[in-house]
Amino acid sequence: MVERSQKEIWRISPWLAISLLIANFILMAWDARTESNQRILRVWIQSFASFVQSPVAFIVTRVNDYVDSYLRLRSAASENELLKQRLHELEMRLQENELLVSENERLKKLLELKEGRKYQIRMANVIARDPLKWFGTLIIDRGSSDGVKVNMPVITSGGVVGRVTTVTLLTSQVMLLTDEKSGAGALIVELGKTGALGVIKGTGKRDLLEMRYVSGSVEVNIGDSVYTSGQDGIYPHGLKIGEVVDIVKGSTTTPHLIFVKPTADLSSIKEVAVLLYEPPKLDEEILQGAEGKGGRK
Amino acid sequence: MDQTRTTIALVLAILYQWIARSVAEPLALADLPLIVVVYTALQGNTIRALLFATISGIAVDALSGGLLGASGFSKTLVAYLISEIARRVYLENILLKLLTLAGASALSVLIYYLSHRLLGQAFSDEVFNFLPYMVFMTLIAGLPVFLILDNLTIEKLREARKTDFFSSRRQARRRNPIRLGRKV
Numbered sequence: 021m022v023e024r025s026q027k028e029i030w031r032i033s034p035w036l037a038i039s040l041l042i043a044n045f046i047l048m049a050w051d052a053r054t055e056s057n058q059r060i061l062r063v064w065i066q067s068f069a070s071f072v073q074s075p076v077a078f079i080v081t082r083v084n085d086y087v088d089s090y091l092r093l094r095s096a097a098s099e100n101e102l103l104k105q106r107l108h109e110l111e112m113r114l115q116e117n118e119l120l121v122s123e124n125e126r127l128k129k130l131l132e133l134k135e136g137r138k139y140q141i142r143m144a145n146v147i148a149r150d151p152l153k154w155f156g157t158l159i160i161d162r163g164s165s166d167g168v169k170v171n172m173p174v175i176t177s178g179g180v181v182g183r184v185t186t187v188t189l190l191t192s193q194v195m196l197l198t199d200e201k202s203g204a205g206a207l208i209v210e211l212g213k214t215g216a217l218g219v220i221k222g223t224g225k226r227d228l229l230e231m232r233y234v235s236g237s238v239e240v241n242i243g244d245s246v247y248t249s250g251q252d253g254i255y256p257h258g259l260k261i262g263e264v265v266d267i268v269k270g271s272t273t274t275p276h277l278i279f280v281k282p283t284a285d286l287s288s289i290k291e292v293a294v295l296l297y298e299p300p301k302l303d304e305e306i307l308q309g310a311e312g313k314g315g316r317k
Numbered sequence: 318m319d320q321t322r323t324t325i326a327l328v329l330a331i332l333y334q335w336i337a338r339s340v341a342e343p344l345a346l347a348d349l350p351l352i353v354v355v356y357t358a359l360q361g362n363t364i365r366a367l368l369f370a371t372i373s374g375i376a377v378d379a380l381s382g383g384l385l386g387a388s389g390f391s392k393t394l395v396a397y398l399i400s401e402i403a404r405r406v407y408l409e410n411i412l413l414k415l416l417t418l419a420g421a422s423a424l425s426v427l428i429y430y431l432s433h434r435l436l437g438q439a440f441s442d443e444v445f446n447f448l449p450y451m452v453f454m455t456l457i458a459g460l461p462v463f464l465i466l467d468n469l470t471i472e473k474l475r476e477a478r479k480t481d482f483f484s485s486r487r488q489a490r491r492r493n494p495i496r497l498g499r500k501v
Contacts, residue, residue, distance in 0.1 A: 059385055
């Protein structure tokens with residue numbers, strides 16, 4: 021590398037700083053322009069990062085499982101001080117089996133979910149979380165080679181998790197429902213009993229969503245379920261999102277402000293399912309509608 | 318050699334940032350790439366600090382839900398400000414370095430937040446609740462990183478500084494026969 025004198029560095033650095041700041045600002049403005057996160061730079065860096073993240077995710081999962089089983093073993097030992105060595109061994113095995121059973125049940129639930137849906141599903145493991153604290157995104161180990169596309173819904177047996185925002189060949193980035201930016205997709209939902217429509221928006225908190233624009237004259241109760249309406253062009257109809265936990269009551273002229281707790285456990289997701297669902301195109305719907313009206317005449 | 322060491326440190330810091338949150342949530346609060354950037358800026362390597370700031374910022378942004386280039390922008394601005402301060406103020410003491418790191422961490426988060434707001438992006442106001450924790454975690458991580466990097470690079474740096482700043486003065490002293498105690 022060329023050695024520069026300190027004076028030369030001091031002369032160059034303001035210009036370099038200005039040009040780098042302008043370049044970063046242009047990149048930011050360009051990224052802010054559209055809703056989609058599918059940028060070639062993101063795709064390249066994410067593809068590269070997946071080679072680091074996948075093995076780390078694997079190791080972390082194994083270590084967590086080991087620590088869990090160790091902690092369980094310790095608590096069992098303190099509760100059963102008088103039991104013999106044989107019993108300890110059996111307990112160890114039992115705990116290992118418990119882990120396997122819980123994993124089996126989790127996978128079974130997901131399989132049931134797979135069988136119950138009419139859409140094709142791709143199971144995926146979470147390999148990383150957003151490197152910055154401020155955003156709720158996940159990286160999963162399924163990409164365009166598995167048929168995953170931008171805006172496809174991501175779910176668990178508990179309910180909706182979010183949607184795919186960036187796709188690389190082997191991995192995808194998923195924006196959680198709770199992310200504040202997820203509201204940009206205008207997730208239109210309906211309340212279970214009344215069928216009243218509203219819009220769900222992330223609050224930035226991991227276990228809380230806001231439901232807005234529900235007419236103040238509609239009766240809403242704590243515990244009511246919230247489902248996707250299928251009208252936002254991203255999620256199909258009838259996926260469970262969560263349950264109402266709090267209501268700021270509206271009136272006939274002001275809408276309710278409803279707080280919804282997602283039924284999917286977003287804080288400790290290990291496996292998810294990507295729904296290979298693409299909403300019908302608007303043109304086709306309009307054409308079908310027009311044909312239907314024409315037929316009636 | 319120094320360049321290679323700080324570059325390796327930056328690559329490791331970026332890799333850490335990519336995986337930290339998967340390992341444990343609080344680990345993501347420490348901004349390791351910023352620590353390396355601040356260290357490089359404090360050493361007086363302004364050009365390298367600026368390039369490190371932009372590269373590490375974009376590398377982290379690419380995997381984040383935030384705007385691409387926002388971290389690069391905030392880190393580059395912070396790197397430039399710190400190298401300008403380091404040029405004018407003597408910051409060789411480790412406590413002063415850590416104080417500078419704390420300021421850099423807070424400023425970086427604020428610029429990051431403001432750049433999102435400026436471009437009309439949704440951003441959680443919880444940033445102000447987490448800011449002290451983030452500064453604290455960055456400081457905790459910064460102390461060992463500074464000490465390790467100092468031990469790796471300080472000898473070279475000292476040699477470089479001696480030749481850079483004092484060479485002309487020394488030559489003058491050598492030429493002065495009276496000071497050297499010689500009889501004229």
